[in-house]
Amino acid sequence: MARFAAPCLVLLALAGCYASSPGSEIDVAVRREIRAHGLTGDPAAGRDLPEIDEPLPQLGLKLFFSKSLGGDRDSACVSCHHPALAGGDALALSIGVGADEPDLLGPGRTHPDGDLTVPRNAPSTFNLAVWETALFWDSRVERLEDGIRTPDSDFGTADAEAGSTLSEAQARFPVTSADEMRGFEFVAGGTNDDVRTALEDRLTDDGRWGAEFEAVFGSPEITYGRIAEAIAAYEDSQSFTDTPWRAYVEGERAAISEEAKRGALLFFRSMEEGGFDCASCHAGDFFTDESFHAVAAPQIGRGKGDGSTGTNDYGRARETADRNDRFSFRTPTLLNVGATGPYFHSGAYANLADVVRHHLDPNRALERFDPASVPMAAGEDFIDNTQEMIDFLDVSGRGIGFFRNPTAYTDIQIAELVAFLESLTDPCVRDRDCLGPWIADPALHDVDGQVLVAIDQDGEPL
Ligand code: HEC
Ligand code: HEC
Structure with a gap:
């Protein structure tokens, strides 16, 4: 000593x-794991990311917050991806068009007809630029060797219109989704491109957006490609990676607690070494392998039309048409996970301890799971959906290791893992002032009177 x-x-x-x-x-033990896993602490290292005060992300901010991109002018990207809600919406399942109060975001946002909620949980847009290959829970926007495949192109085929980044490719789709932004009347029956053209026309006809586009692109033409490019630049500027864990990896020994260090050992060590091998899927500095696994997450909500009830969600199998991929979802990043709940593709769990318990013994967690604990979940089909999933994973052997071989754990270990997960959260994402530059200021960012100025359930500004 x-x-x-x-x-x-x-x-x-x-x-x-x-x-x-x-x-x-x-x-010494945690350092050994850091070295063994090749971690640097900085998932965005080597990326040339835009700064929020540059012209292109500024235009993107205006578009991201504008209800003009919603068919009925009642939903914007920010409705489900507000910076003050950690780039998501803090709801189990999103509510897009037709909300009782369109500008009320987060808990308390309601829809007169619960069935119209969006079938999946909204992932955070923070650190979007760090994803290498896979966007969406089922990766229906994905990088191929020769381009980017999207829902507009066949599986395995690049979409010529996708643009150059995953963020750009993704930004072409929310406006085409009826329950997210488009509504049920706007360009009814039209193709995705019809919707995009109608939005280009709407912004052009308004007359006020042309100068905004000219200032950035050098000419006033408003094309959906330009809209997507600007939104993507805004999202890509949302780089929030200054976590206590990163400071620790970079050498600041007191940056995380002893409890979190014990959690790190459980997270990184293999089962043989007494750990839980979480990093086998939550790999690298971004804590994801960008691959697909069936952790047997509870299926709540109206689902994607799959299974005997029509309310199940087959996840990746919906894209690959391979039944072996049923119930598999993309491994989420764990960066900022302390702030991005509710968790899982269905938003089934509100807190991290429940998520960790579920991972370690999915069957026991499913037995105990009460769909009524999730606000807005249509619970009646939960039992059938769950049984269908369990039967499938039993027969196919596709469920993650813990599904067939549940592991014993103590409450202390759960607390340690949660402390570690909390250390992956950049304090900026919990600080309204720090997030200020990414939140629309009506005095600066309201081009046509359609900027969404969000309030919370108490009527306070978000
Ligand atoms: C009604 C809520 C809602 C609105 C409005 C909305 N989104 Fe989303 N967003 C979601 C949900 C839910 C998902 C996950 C869907 C899935 O994976 O199937 C998602 C996924 C994403 C993703 C993928 C993130 C990841 O980690 O893979 C990005 C990026 C994104 N949205 C950006 C946008 C942009 C840009 C807009 C506006 C053009 C927008 N969203 C509008 C709810 C919404
Ligand atoms: C076999 C791969 C695999 C292993 C091992 C694994 N996870 Fe996961 N994890 C996933 C997948 C896939 C999801 C998303 C599942 C879904 O939504 O249906 C997930 C989701 C999560 C989430 C929720 C994140 C969010 O934004 O919704 C947390 C937290 C998490 N895992 C932590 C852990 C911890 C801690 C361990 C170790 C005890 C672990 N994981 C082990 C694949 C894995």
């Missing part, structure tokens, strides 16, 4: 110095 007395004296003011001196066993 004497060896480390000197640096500790210097750092006496820093909490945790003695506990985490370089020689302390736990730091």
Whole structure:
């Protein structure tokens, strides 16, 4: 211990110095995992990302917050991806068009007909630029060797209109989805391109957007390609990676608690070494392999039309048409996961401890799961949907290892894992002032009177 007395004296003011001196066993053990997993702490390293105050992301911000891109002018991208809600909507399942109060976001946002909720949980737009290959829970926007495949192109085939980044390709689709933005009357019966053309015309005819596009692109033409490019630049500027965990990886030993360090060991170590091998799927500095696994998440809500009830969601199999992919979903990133709940593709769990317990023993968690615990979940089909999933995973052997071989865990281990997960959250995403530059200011960003100025359920500005 004497060896480390000197640096500790210097750092006496820093909490945790003695506990985490370089020689302390736990730091040595966590460092070993960091090296073994090749982590740098910075998932965005090497990427040339736009800054929010540049002209293109500024135009993107205006479009992202504009209800003019919603068919009935009652839904914008921000309706489900507000920065103050960690780039999501803090709802289990999103509500898009026809909300009782269109500008009320987050908990308390309701729809007169619960059945019209969107069938999946909204992932965060934060750190979107870090995804290499896969967007959406089923990766229906994905990078191929020769381009980007989207719902507009056949499986395995690049979409010539997709643009150059995943963010750009994705931004072409929410406006075409009836329950997210388009509504049920706007260009009814038209193709995705008909919707995009109608929106180009709407913005052009308004007369006020042309100058905005001219300032950025050098000419006033409003094409959906330009709209997508600007929105993508705004999203790509949402880089929130300054986590306590990153500071720890970069050498600041007191950046995370002892509890979180024990959680890190459980997260990274293999089962043989006494860990839970979470990093086998939540791999690398972005904590995802961008691949697909069936963790047997509870299926709540109206689903995607699959299965015997028509309310199930086959996930990746909907894209590949391979039954072996049923109930598999893209591994989510865990960056900022402390703020991005509810969790799973169906938003079934509101807190991280429940998610971790579910992973370690899915069958037991499903037995205990109460769909009534999820506001807005249409619960009646839950039992049938769950049974169908369990039967399929039993027979096919496709469920994750823990599904067939549940592992014992203690409440202390759950708390340690949750402490580790919390350390993956950038404090900026919980700080309204820090997020200010990404939130529309009506004095600056309202081009045509359609900017969405969000309020919460108490009527306070978000
Ligand atoms: C009604 C709510 C709603 C609106 C409005 C909405 N989204 Fe989403 N968004 C979602 C949901 C739900 C998903 C997940 C869907 C899925 O995976 O099947 C999603 C997925 C995404 C993703 C993929 C993120 C990832 O990690 O794969 C991006 C990016 C995104 N939306 C951006 C946008 C943009 C840009 C707009 C506006 C043009 C928009 N969204 C409008 C709810 C919404
Ligand atoms: C076999 C791959 C795999 C392993 C191992 C794994 N996960 Fe996951 N994890 C996933 C997938 C896939 C999802 C999304 C499932 C869904 O939504 O249906 C997920 C979701 C999550 C979520 C919710 C994130 C969100 O935004 O919804 C958390 C938190 C999480 N995992 C933590 C862990 C922890 C902690 C461990 C180790 C105990 C672990 N995972 C092990 C694949 C895995």
